[in-house]
Amino acid sequence: MNRYLQGAAVAAILVGAAGAASAADWFPYPVESWDPPFDMASPRTSVEYVPLDKASKPWELCVSFPHMKDAYWLGVDYGVSEEAKRLGVKMQLVEAGGYTELQKQVSQIEDCVAAGADAVIIGAISFDGLNNLVSEIRKKDIPVIDVINGMSSPELSAKSLVSFGEMGAKAGQFLAEAHPAGSETVKVGWFPGPAGAGWVEAGNTGFIGAVDGSAVEVVETKYGDTGKEAQSKLVEDTLEAHPDLDYIVGTAVTAEAAVPILRDRGLTDQVKVLSYYFTPGVDQGIRRGQILAAPTDSTVIQGRIAVDQAVRILEGKDYMKHVGPALYVVSQDTIKDFDPSSTLAPDGFKPVFRVE
Incomplete structure (x- = not known):
């Protein structure tokens, strides 16, 4: 892979x-x-x-x-x-x-x-x-x-x-390259999406495989429907359980939901956000510096x-x-070159x- x-x-x-x-x-x-x-x-x-x-x-x-x-x-x-x-x-x-x-x-x-x-x-x-x-x-x-x-x-x-396995792997590799083996351990909450969906199981396998052997520790994996309310609840529960969390990584809805939650809790500087696929909210979040990056599947x-x-x-x-x-990754460094017409409705x- x-x-x-x-x-x-x-x-x-x-x-x-x-x-x-x-x-x-x-x-x-x-x-x-x-x-x-x-x-x-x-x-x-x-x-x-x-x-x-x-x-x-x-x-x-x-x-x-x-x-x-x-x-x-x-x-x-x-x-x-x-x-x-x-x-x-x-x-x-x-x-x-x-x-x-x-x-x-x-x-x-x-x-x-x-x-x-x-x-x-x-x-x-x-x-x-x-x-x-x-x-x-x-x-x-x-x-x-x-x-x-x-x-x-x-x-x-x-x-x-x-391959949503590769979508998950791209998000995982982004983190693994930032936190290689031997560096200080970072704690990640991982939100792959609804259990049983083919793309979710593949994305989970890809992400977990990509961070294996790095300094990334997945401290919580939370499955759930990709509605905003469901993902918000999962994010809030995870933040309560892990006050020392470093990253929230998951579906685009997870990432979009996490941004205001982190802002309201004063955690924007502590907890960074990453999505493993792309939406207008993710696009906006990357452009505003609120989301680090996301792969796009066009x-x-x-x-x-x-x-x-x-x-x-x-x-x-x-x-x-x-x-x-x-597939390719859109990050805060490459967003200026990204034309979203392949990925987002106008x-x-x-x-x-x-x-x-």
Whole structure:
């Protein structure tokens, strides 16, 4: 994994490169393609992703998200809705309301398919919990695309996602390089997200592996839903239990929630904040010096690619079966070179649930 972890100089180059594509003309975009697909340990090839110009007909796409409670999924919504418009296809988006709502997600997707969806794009609540549903949909010869979170089903048609193991590892490496073995021990509260979600388990493994052998001590690991209220409670509980804490590291919602809590408690100078993925709040926090850094997985691009994959499969055209944007870290040192159009919905963007 370490050979994919880049230093600040490489990150700065990639930040500049990613900013080259505008929202209207987002491609070609640097991605990695896994082969054999569906195994994050498979060898990867760096390629430039170029989508179709237009769909041959207005296919009906069903898109399912775990929730729309934070700006991360708003970015994915922006990606799928804009690409649906660009390609000239229809899109219906459903959101389950949170990571505890697996059965609601299953039911929503079943309804979507019954209503005549030609393809289904799923940001999964559970790594294993939708496999039976995927199998049933595939029996109807309907393509299923796994976007962002990851599913274990071997019957998926394609994946548009990155390694959240490497996202967690990049955050961990950032800390490990600042506090190498032999230096003074620092205490970290780690908030990987909702237990059982594929991306969370991968992120946890990556982060813990990256800090192993360094002077970083993880004194608390707190799992929980990525709602602001849930993460705020976890942060407050951890600060009460560990008054000598040095870092809060976790989801973007954790980082966003931690900033005002630390300010209110007078701990801003003592406890530093790091996220292992990117949102507008994280972007703002880095620019203001309140958050140290975060890797970005080019969320908007993942959504766009998933839509293009679905259309390519429906039209019998060549497609990459397992692909994700190249990862890079945005820090206080590189934020000035970062163009967020690959990662964040534009200011004022409102959720889009239907594209005609």
